[in-house]
Amino acid sequence: MKRRRFDDFEGFPRGWFIVAFSDELPVGGTLQLRYFGRELVAYRGEDGVARILDGHCPHLGAALGAGGRVVGTSIVCPFHRWRFEGDGRCVEIPYCDEIPKKAALGTWPVIERNGLVHVWYHPDGAAPDFEVPTLPNHGSDEWLPWRHSKISIRTHSKEIVENVVDIAHFEPVHGTHVARFVNEFDGHKAIQHNAGIAYPRGGGKDRFELEATYYGPGFQITDMRGFLHSLLVNAHTMVGDGTLDLRFGVAIRPSGDRSRDEAFANAYIENLTTGFLEDVQIWENKAYRQPPLLCKADGPIMKLRKWYSQFYEPAPAPSE
Structure with a gap:
């Protein structure tokens, strides 16, 4: 029988994966993440919605989770203040009135449910093919917080x-x-x-x-x-x-x-x-x-x- 270690396993399986408990990501907060061999950034907009994008600015590569600032439903790069919406589009460059067409970040499907922030991973970027369950009455007075x-x-x-x-x-x-x-x-x-x-x-x-x-x-x-x-x-x-x-x-x-x-x-x-x-x-x-x-x-x-x-x-x- 061949002896295998964890580093021999093939890639990552597709599925929903938890990257934070909800209380770790307050409104206006950011999290610098590294999962699936990728740098990611999670942030919670002023609308209360959690979003996850690729973590490095396409401009000169700054890490958005290390000093990035949340404005409305977007995140602002700490290096040159390029601003990206939750759908990945760059919507503002404060020192330029023309935004390059390729100025965008990759987006990741997110479900926040039961006090948990889930991200969907698929090696080919395919859409989710199963759901995250809803725990009955979680988040109500029937359960203490996680x-x-x-x-x-x-x-x-x-x-x-x-x-x-x-x-x-x-x-x-x-x-x-x-x-x-x-x-x-x-x-x-x-x-x-x-x-x-x-x-x-x-x-x-x-x-x-x-x-x-x-x-x-x-x-x-x-x-x-x-x-x-x-x-x-x-x-x-x-x-x-x-x-x-x-x-x-x-x-x-x-x-x-x-x-x-x-x-x-x-x-x-x-x-x-x-x-x-x-x-x-x-x-x-x-x-x-x-x-x-x-x-x-x-x-x-x-x-x-x-x-x-x-x-x-x-x-x-x-x-x-």
Whole structure:
């Protein structure tokens, strides 16, 4: 079997990828981003809409996310103040009344939903062929705001997605007891039903039940019920240099005791960080086996790989 590392994987899969939590991008704010081997800029116009464009000015290459200024629904280059609208067009050069026809930036499809900023990636620039779900009542008083964090990892997103169906790793790596473990693959969704005891190795005795759904290759939403009802987001977006950004967050359904809820959310994030770092030690040092040598008690790893491979295939033609 050939030994493969993360840098051997083929490119990036198509899909929706999370590049920020909404609270990281205030009105008038900008974010300098690097994903899919590209420099990008995210900004929120004065109309409240998040937009993502190619990150370098076509004029002399200044990074728009490093000192660029938001004016209305446009972003102004910090170098010579060329101004670009959200559709990528240069609409103003303050020292010239003639704008070159090629003065434009590439644009990226964006959906902001559930307090998350998603960008669509396709290697050929094709339009999205599946949607980002709407979480019922998220953003209302029925849920506390996301408590979130981010870590950078030297691996491919394929390894992280595969991890969720690997039932045999939960106890030795995380000390988690899993009593129920069912996986379904439905189009662009990979759904897991799971139940057990959370963190028994640390003395935890709380039972949980969850439904965790990947919506494409880039992010997973988990509805978890146990001590409290919570939502978990796990999102991994490829940078392009053999690394990815892993974002994760938790939203708690209020119990009526705000201080307890906030303490639980903080502890949850700490536990998630610990859990992911346990995985990171494996991910950053493992070889990728294709084909793997599996036993009958392993999870549906080959089904997961087949599901994941669809995001490297041409997108289906849109229905008329």
